[in-house]
Amino acid sequence: MQRTLSIVKPDGVNKNLIGEVIRRFEKAGIGVIALKMVHLTKKQAEGFYAVHRQRPFFDSLTTFMCSGPIVPMVLEGKDAIKKVRDIMGATNPKDAAPGTIRKDFADSIESNIVHGSDGPDTAAFEISYFFNATEIFELKG
Ligand code: CMP
Numbered sequence: 001m002q003r004t005l006s007i008v009k010p011d012g013v014n015k016n017l018i019g020e021v022i023r024r025f026e027k028a029g030i031g032v033i034a035l036k037m038v039h040l041t042k043k044q045a046e047g048f049y050a051v052h053r054q055r056p057f058f059d060s061l062t063t064f065m066c067s068g069p070i071v072p073m074v075l076e077g078k079d080a081i082k083k084v085r086d087i088m089g090a091t092n093p094k095d096a097a098p099g100t101i102r103k104d105f106a107d108s109i110e111s112n113i114v115h116g117s118d119g120p121d122t123a124a125f126e127i128s129y130f131f132n133a134t135e136i137f138e139l140k141g
Helices: 010-014 018-027 042-048 058-065 080-088 101-105 120-130
Strands: 002-008 031-035 071-077 114-116
Touching (some): 071 080, 080 101, 080 114
């Protein structure tokens, strides 16, 4: 079993896609073990995406991520990190495969509906950024 962090970004929340995103994960056997809705400050968005600080899109990305509420969640399942990224599709919706979330709903590489951790170390950092141990649950059965 593996854990990962996913976020329904401000554009996904505005397009009423919270349920659709979760449905696609659950349908693939990935369980939600923590969930909340938050509105980040610019500083909090910059802390979350600190690894991208030197990128030209950093300011635009972090401004977008605090433009409205987002829904971070912890997901658990076999190969959850890769499965979630496969379900999301490529970062740029133009490159995303048919049937993926980003192909179906995303407007651009920045407004791309959903985030998913890209590896185990990133997942551990990103989960702890939004959730403490008492906010993460065990699934039975
Ligand atoms: P995400 O999976 O949240 O991780 C980093 C984000 O940066 C990525 O999704 C995109 O939304 C954004 N991003 C990546 N590359 C670019 C780019 N070239 N221009 C704007 N945003 C980008």
